[in-house]
Amino acid sequence: MPARNLLYAQSGGVTPVINASAAAIIHTARNSTAVGEVYAARNGIIGALQEELYDTATLSDAQVMALRHTPGGSFGSCRYKLKGIDQSRAEYERLIEVFKAHNIGVFFYNGGGDSADTAYKISQIGDQLGYPVQCIGVPKTIDNDLPITDVCPGFPTVAKYVAVSTMEASLDVMSMASSSTRVFILEVMGRHAGWIAAAAGLAQRQSDDPPQAILFPERAFAEQAFLQRVDASVGQQGYCTVVVSEGVRDADGRFLSDSGVRDAFGHAQLGGVAPRIAELIKGRLGHKCHWAVSDYLQRSARHIASRIDVEQAWAVGRAAVEFAAAGETGVMPVIERLQSDPYRWRIGKAQLADMANQEKMMPEEFIDASGFGITAACREYLAPLIHGEDYPPYAADGLPAYLPPGGCPLLAQKLPHWQESQRNTHHIIVNKMKISR
Amino acid sequence: MPARNLLYAQSGGVTPVINASAAAIIHTARNSTAVGEVYAARNGIIGALQEELYDTATLSDAQVMALRHTPGGSFGSCRYKLKGIDQSRAEYERLIEVFKAHNIGVFFYNGGGDSADTAYKISQIGDQLGYPVQCIGVPKTIDNDLPITDVCPGFPTVAKYVAVSTMEASLDVMSMASSSTRVFILEVMGRHAGWIAAAAGLAQRQSDDPPQAILFPERAFAEQAFLQRVDASVGQQGYCTVVVSEGVRDADGRFLSDSGVRDAFGHAQLGGVAPRIAELIKGRLGHKCHWAVSDYLQRSARHIASRIDVEQAWAVGRAAVEFAAAGETGVMPVIERLQSDPYRWRIGKAQLADMANQEKMMPEEFIDASGFGITAACREYLAPLIHGEDYPPYAADGLPAYLPPGGCPLLAQKLPHWQESQRNTHHIIVNKMKISR
Numbered sequence: 001m002p003a004r005n006l007l008y009a010q011s012g013g014v015t016p017v018i019n020a021s022a023a024a025i026i027h028t029a030r031n032s033t034a035v036g037e038v039y040a041a042r043n044g045i046i047g048a049l050q051e052e053l054y055d056t057a058t059l060s061d062a063q064v065m066a067l068r069h070t071p072g073g074s075f076g077s078c079r080y081k082l083k084g085i086d087q088s089r090a091e092y093e094r095l096i097e098v099f100k101a102h103n104i105g106v107f108f109y110n111g112g113g114d115s116a117d118t119a120y121k122i123s124q125i126g127d128q129l130g131y132p133v134q135c136i137g138v139p140k141t142i143d144n145d146l147p148i149t150d151v152c153p154g155f156p157t158v159a160k161y162v163a164v165s166t167m168e169a170s171l172d173v174m175s176m177a178s179s180s181t182r183v184f185i186l187e188v189m190g191r192h193a194g195w196i197a198a199a200a201g202l203a204q205r206q207s208d209d210p211p212q213a214i215l216f217p218e219r220a221f222a223e224q225a226f227l228q229r230v231d232a233s234v235g236q237q238g239y240c241t242v243v244v245s246e247g248v249r250d251a252d253g254r255f256l257s258d259s260g261v262r263d264a265f266g267h268a269q270l271g272g273v274a275p276r277i278a279e280l281i282k283g284r285l286g287h288k289c290h291w292a293v294s295d296y297l298q299r300s301a302r303h304i305a306s307r308i309d310v311e312q313a314w315a316v317g318r319a320a321v322e323f324a325a326a327g328e329t330g331v332m333p334v335i336e337r338l339q340s341d342p343y344r345w346r347i348g349k350a351q352l353a354d355m356a357n358q359e360k361m362m363p364e365e366f367i368d369a370s371g372f373g374i375t376a377a378c379r380e381y382l383a384p385l386i387h388g389e390d391y392p393p394y395a396a397d398g399l400p401a402y403l404p405p406g407g408c409p410l411l412a413q414k415l416p417h418w419q420e421s422q423r424n425t426h427h428i429i430v431n432k433m434k435i436s437r
Numbered sequence: 438m439p440a441r442n443l444l445y446a447q448s449g450g451v452t453p454v455i456n457a458s459a460a461a462i463i464h465t466a467r468n469s470t471a472v473g474e475v476y477a478a479r480n481g482i483i484g485a486l487q488e489e490l491y492d493t494a495t496l497s498d499a500q501v502m503a504l505r506h507t508p509g510g511s512f513g514s515c516r517y518k519l520k521g522i523d524q525s526r527a528e529y530e531r532l533i534e535v536f537k538a539h540n541i542g543v544f545f546y547n548g549g550g551d552s553a554d555t556a557y558k559i560s561q562i563g564d565q566l567g568y569p570v571q572c573i574g575v576p577k578t579i580d581n582d583l584p585i586t587d588v589c590p591g592f593p594t595v596a597k598y599v600a601v602s603t604m605e606a607s608l609d610v611m612s613m614a615s616s617s618t619r620v621f622i623l624e625v626m627g628r629h630a631g632w633i634a635a636a637a638g639l640a641q642r643q644s645d646d647p648p649q650a651i652l653f654p655e656r657a658f659a660e661q662a663f664l665q666r667v668d669a670s671v672g673q674q675g676y677c678t679v680v681v682s683e684g685v686r687d688a689d690g691r692f693l694s695d696s697g698v699r700d701a702f703g704h705a706q707l708g709g710v711a712p713r714i715a716e717l718i719k720g721r722l723g724h725k726c727h728w729a730v731s732d733y734l735q736r737s738a739r740h741i742a743s744r745i746d747v748e749q750a751w752a753v754g755r756a757a758v759e760f761a762a763a764g765e766t767g768v769m770p771v772i773e774r775l776q777s778d779p780y781r782w783r784i785g786k787a788q789l790a791d792m793a794n795q796e797k798m799m800p801e802e803f804i805d806a807s808g809f810g811i812t813a814a815c816r817e818y819l820a821p822l823i824h825g826e827d828y829p830p831y832a833a834d835g836l837p838a839y840l841p842p843g844g845c846p847l848l849a850q851k852l853p854h855w856q857e858s859q860r861n862t863h864h865i866i867v868n869k870m871k872i873s874r
Contacts, residue, residue: 072608171509386835398823
């Protein structure tokens with residue numbers, strides 16, 4: 001009997017290196033007899049439900065290597081969480097039908113805590129329906145909030161981008177401060193945990209270096225103390241750099257970015273917290289401010305990838321195939337730190353049941369006593385993650401040689417639908433899911 | 438008689454490569470007998486007026502080479518324009534006094550059109566006061582709006598950053614579009630001219646590639662046509678990337694970023710045009726949007742410098758010293774394009790009188806008939822400018838080995854004030870200028 005095929009899907013917010021895991025999976029499986037073909041679902045679990053599957057065997061080795069250095073999710077990702085088996089049994093059964101139809105015996109879900117949960121449930125329903133599926137999670141998330149693993153692939157590159165950008169923009173505002181802009185504010189992602197904001201602290205090589213204030217979602221916004229700190233920094237260094245997490249809240253738990261202001265249409269003003277902080281500083285201290293919101297730029301900045309991050313994203317992909325080849329199911333490869341300096345790490349193995357729906361918050365002791373900076377312990381944790389660069393190759397036009405927009409579904413062969421009757425099922429399910437395409 | 442000394446100063450908004458020009462000037466002058474010491478003013482012309490001068494001879498060769506790859510203005514820049522000689526004669530006389538006191542016979546002003554004007558006026562007053570000064574402009578501006586020169590050092594790196602970032606963020610939104618964010622909006626600089634917004638168009642390798650819409654300050658915002666274009670792009674490609682210049686105005690000439698909304702303090706909502714566009718799309722088309730404002734990140738992104746830009750920034754610095762050594766005054770080295778493909782360029786020479794206070798707008802024929810894209814002529818102009826990378830070296834901590842915050846004034850020896858009585862003059866002038874430090 002030929003080895004059963006492997007289905008790979010991407011889930012949730014993408015990262016600059018999620019495709020490096022995909023590339024490692026395809027590359028490793030090509031050299032393994034234990035798994036058959038590697039298929040990929042378009043747009044995550046939605047593509048599996050809709051039977052939109054692609055055969056990665058039709059990608060050339062060069063395309064697989066280009067996948068390694070292309071940001072975004074080249075197969076398409078989704079924000080769609082399967083409910084429990086009791087509530088959504090039809091969806092789970094549909095997945096197993098699709099798996100059966102394409103001789104898929106291994107399912108890899110590349111995502112965060114929700115995806116671990118989904119993969120775990122699929123492994124359970126397969127057993128119940130008499131079609132066992134090996135389900136393996138592949139970790140990724142820029143939020144760095146998965147439990148057990150020391151770090152989540154994707155986060156180190158965002159950390160490097162944010163630290164480098166903070167350093168660069170600070171050199172800019174410092175130049176202008178004598179007669180123009182004195183305060184620069186950078187907004188970064190992190191609605192629940194301040195991991196990304198903390199990474200900006202790596203730019204601070206000396207105690208007075210920027211960023212002089214970091215606003216963490218873990219701390220209620222202390223307006224007076226913050227304004228004092230900004231003013232002291234302008235007084236002493238002539239300028240101030242502020243890094244603010246999008247998730248910062250006031251003492252009552254309200255997001256600062258929710259301005260409450262409505263526009264002419266009556267819509268909530270889409271804020272961004274950086275402009276709010278700029279307003280506050282300008283209004284209360286009189287300093288001219290500039291602000292940036294890095295949004296998707298920070299999580300797609302493959303051009304400044306951390307070498308460690310790319311290595312780890314590759315390693316978890318390769319390990320997932322090795323776990324599959326060894327007959328494992330319900331597991332996820334994770335990163336284990338052996339030591340920080342010099343940095344040593346290895347791949348470990350966690351149970352999906354333990355990874356599912358858990359958020360790892362930033363330790364209390366990573367924020368310093370002022371509430372506006374990181375501690376030595378935080379620095380020790382973060383510093384090795386941004387070591388080394390892994391530049392993408394550049395094309396003759398001066399731009400990175402990324403896979404083209406459209407990604408792998410444009411390049412790989414689509415698998416034929418199992419049978420026409422299935423397409424009807426597919427449409428019914430799609431309608432039930434209310435997914436507009 | 439020993440050669441007279443050279444005073445270097447930086448002016449206006451800084452660029453990722455203005456320090457490369459500074460490094461070239463110091464390096465070239467060190468190997469020239471025609472000029473004496475290279476002094477640098479802190480914070481541009483303000484430092485010259487205040488006699489805050491630094492001796493670059495005290496910088497090591499390694500520090501000068503680090504200056505070459507450090508973004509921002511490492512000597513400090515300023516937004517301060519000298520008025521005409523008739524109105525501000527005391528300031529001009531003060532400058533000549535400072536020059537006399539330190540045997541400064543050559544003045545280099547590294548800036549845009551205003552700085553060319555200032556340098557030109559200083560050369561005139563020197564002649565009138567019997568202390569001739571060779572005044573030479575060194576071009577820089579990310580706005581790319583100087584006349585005569587084919588391109589302004591600083592712009593190509595911003596262009597590369599914006600094109601790469603547009604490409605990367607588009608790969609991200611494409612991944613998410615099936616079930617989440619469908620439109621990504623990137624706001625870039627350019628209050629008067631759309632050069633930087635146009636550079637995003639370089640990311641478009643194929644006709645349907647992102648960015649699917651660019652909003653130029655040269656075109657009044659056509660809301661209906663824009664919304665149709667966004668919706669068509671979402672319909673056809675599944676997502677849409679919009680790049681918007683901060684200077685976009687409505688048909689009545691009002692900035693779109695001026696929302697007219699006031700916050701709880703009665704202050705104008707510091708808008709950013711990207712969130713306005715996001716609101717509009719969400720409200721009228723219902724698509725989920727993400728938006729980024731790159732602000733200082735775009736103009737300090739030395740980590741993704743265009744190699745051509747660094748070479749040209751170095752070349753104008755070197756040429757300025759060569760002009761000085763040849764006894765020239767009232768001139769500025771400029772970039773002359775010989776051909777676009779393959780790209781060939783050389784240094785030319787322009788008169789400061791012709792450079793002063795002139796803005797070069799983007800040619801009409803660089804914007805396509807739709808008003809939302811660039812033409813082949815625009816692409817031909819822009820494409821060679823982003824060729825090649827010039828990565829900074831990285832330190833052991835995983836961050837670029839830039840000069841530390843504080844820059845050259847921290848590293849170089851400050852020149853003693855000429856004499857105590859001058860300090861009084863200095864204070865009077867500072868008060869008159871109303872420059873708060």
